[in-house]
Amino acid sequence: MRSDRPETAAPGQVKQITSLANPLVKDLRALAMKKHRDETGLFLGEGLKLVTDALAVNWPVDTICFSGSVRDQPAVAQAAAKVHARGGTVLDVSEAVLGKITRRDNPQMVVGVFRQRLRPLAEVRPADGEVWVALEQVRDPGNLGTIVRTVDSVGAKGVILVGETCDPFSVEAVRATMGSMFHVPLVRASREAFLAWAKTARTRLVGTHLKATHDYRRAAAPGPVVLVMGNEQQGLTEPLAEACTVRVKIPMAGQADSLNLAVATGVMLYELRRDAL
Ligand code: SAM
Ligand code: CO
Structure with missing residues (x-):
């Protein structure tokens, strides 16, 4: 009897799809729309790295979909076997089908479908030395994904999405995280809920504001910190700015009115995490 585990999904466990009219193809393609993501609780991510990152942390992978041209690559076969072993669906498709699902002329050869999480x-209780980021009404998925990636890079703990924000599970946001999506806890809260939480969380709230008088290099202090960043167009709303323990500004020398949100978040995070890195 063989005791070794199979390293690839057996052919019968793989669905092959070449028809662009296949209903599964339509379902996956529909995940580009927020409405369909909300209904299914799923999201789409492109590239083998994303799938292996998800598998590495046991993030639920609903489906792996790959082009027949890469089916024999060991990394692809292993990822497919893992997805299957954990109850997911394995789809071996044509490049045309991948292009249709991802709405791209040059699609990645591997696409994953993941459960939103x-x-x-209430579970967020920042400890001493920990940094969380709160983003009020962030609009741009590229900014959001870039910030998630930066939070991961500096070893900050997670991101709280406050108020009406763009969808963290959109293809653009997920792409910009470069896999950090699966390493950074995401929380969503109304402004009211966040303000109520902040009162009881025993955490310093460091707000960033163009009209602040404190220099950002005075933001670091012992204890837990939530870095609070404003919206791309309007900045922080009054209620949130007022709730902050301190408001700081990153000095600027040229003619620009402000820094890009993700850049400002990066500067702040490196300052707040200076002693840890
Ligand atoms: N017109 C907006 C305003 O007046 O606040 C600009 C918002 S800016 C593009 C987006 C966010 O990035 C701000 O709310 C703030 O959190 C942060 N930010 C950008 N530049 C900053 C700076 N020089 N100092 C502190 N925060 C900054
Ligand atoms: Co099986």
């Missing part, structure tokens, strides 16, 4: 705000 958000953490409840």
Whole structure:
């Protein structure tokens, strides 16, 4: 009897799809739309790295979909076997089908479908030395994904999406995280819920504001910190700015009115995490 585990999904466990009219193809393609993501609780991510990152942390992978041209690559076969072993679906498709699903002329050869996962705000209890980021009404998915990636890079703990924000599970946001999506806890909260939480969380709230008088290099202090960043167009709303323990500004010398949100978040995070890195 063989005791070794199979390293690839057996052919019968793989669905092959070449028809662009296949209903599964339509379902996956529909995940580009927020409405369909909300209904299914799923999201789409492109590239083998994303799938292997998800598998490495046991993030639920609903489906792996790959082009027949890469089916024999060991890394692809292993990822497919893992997805299957954990109850997911394995789809071996044509490049045309991949292009249709991802709405791209040059699609990646591997695409994953993942379960959405958000953490409840009540579970967020920043400890000494920990940094969380709160983003009020962030609009741009590229900014959001870039910030998630930066939070991961500096070893900050997670991101709280406050108020009406763009969808963290959109293809653009997920792409910009470069896999950090699966390493950074995401929380969503109304402004009211966030303000109520902040009162009881025993955490310093460091707000960033163009009209602040404190220099950002005075933001670091012992204890837990939530870095609070404003919206791309309007900046922080009054209620949130007022709730902050301190408001700081990153000095600027040229003619620009402000820094890009993700850049400002990066500067702040490196300052707040200076002693840890
Ligand atoms: N017109 C907006 C305003 O007046 O606030 C600009 C918002 S800016 C593009 C987006 C966010 O990035 C701000 O809300 C703030 O959190 C942060 N930010 C950008 N530049 C900054 C700076 N020089 N100092 C502190 N925060 C900054
Ligand atoms: Co099986």
